[in-house]
Amino acid sequence: MEKDMEQMFQERIDKEIRIEPKDWMPEKYRQTLIRQISQHAHSEIIGMLPEGNWITRAPNLRRKAILLAKVQDEAGHGLYLYSAAETLGISRDEMYEQLHSGKAKYSSIFNYPTLSWADMGAIGWLVDGAAIMNQVPLCRTSYGPYARAMVRVCKEESFHQRQGFEILLTLSRGTEAQRRMAQDAINRWWWPSIMMFGPKDDESPNTIQSMKWKIKRFTNDELRQKFVDICAEQIKILNLTIPDPDLKWNETTGHYDFGPINWDEFWQVIAGNGPCNKQRLDARKKAWEDGAWVREAASAHARKRAERLAQKRA
């Protein structure tokens, strides 16, 4: 029986019919999606912190307004994604609990510090750029609510990426100190961004099943290569350098070759040993714990109002 269901499920996937919340789905499909969507939602929320770090120090009013709006967009993305995950039978509070306990992961990139204003540019260009590369195919992912959330997310992300590139472009045409700031930011964010696509295909345990279920449509290495090819061209406009001596156009493959990735660093940061892992998680836990009395007050007040209304009607 279960087997027939799984077969029918796979046939729907193969025919590109979207799976909706009330449809039957294999438990592993549900679990994979919960893991992936909540991880994505957490990344948006944790991702507010490194950029939030520069809102009060943005260099002019226009940049301040753009940055604030951008970080606020990320909160909005978190909201859509938590809602999409909730359709799979997990509550937002449970997801927070998993984040705070360390059970759920978020994108490791946000465990790196933002040390200068140029980091706002590098994050927009590289981190949001890599995110878009990962996310655009998700607009066609097999689970309906996730795909629809991603359509909205991607629209805003492409604006984020443009504003990041524009920050770097302005710096690259500015003073010597500004150029140095921009280059330093690219030096620090390049490799972590390359790692955002996840482990190499032969070391990515979930890829095969996720591709079969059409949750994922491209492998980590395919997306990574696409990203490198684009950035290797865009850096020319900035007249700055990508910190990889092996980055070179390859006539035969029609792609850029790039140097070896430091996977030790990648696994260290995932294991909690990045520069800001503790700081980021502590900030989220503090916001949640400090907000407990506010949430309690809001529910208490809502209860009182409902009771008073009921009394009036009686």
Next chain:
Amino acid sequence: MNTSLINYTLHLADTALVMGHRNSEWCGHGPVLEQDIAISNIALDFIGQARNFYQYAASLSGNGATEDTLAYLRDVQDFKNLLITEIPNGDWAQTTLRQFLVSSYQYYLYQQLQYSTDEQLAAIAAKSLKEVTYHVRWSSEWVIRLGDGTEESHQRLLKAVDEIWNFTGEMFVPAAYEQELNTNKTGVDVLAIQPLWLHKVQEVFAEATISIPAKSFIQQGGKTGIHTEYLGYILAEMQFLQRAYPGAEW
């Protein structure tokens, strides 16, 4: 050049900017995701208002000033914001109470200012009024929720009233430039809006089951550049890049 008009416009701009700055400190740290978005949105509205007023002040001074030189290259003694905007956020009770007290003041202020004989000020006020109307609704709902929520939230709200009430009187003590502009109907008679504001505060406080402090001292000086110690730190942070890299374009 009309010095009073410039000072008045800067007073409105500085109040909006410093308020926006404080609210923006919540971004990423709010008690509920939806409220994090709400307060960041309010911060964004304030920064937008500040930019409109600064751009106008810059065009009035006509000495090469821009919105950014006014926001980033003036020091504490030149800032004319209300003191209440610069005190730290404190907890959610203090933040939302401050928002309510300031936004309801702004509501009556802009309601009058939209009929200013100065077209620019009138236009900015009319545009901002839509935003402020929402800020009043949002913040008054929080004051009521916290006052009439749990014992803890009630106590926290009382403490917030105690912390910031002394800073409200300044709104209604006109500076010389306000008095001057009031006579030619460019500005707003803040004394005349005080009863309206007080009525609104009483109404919301009653629903929040708290009362207005009986006696109060008025902390003032912000409108004429005498600030709390907090503003220096706000400016040190906000102006860092402009000060560290003079003349750079961003």
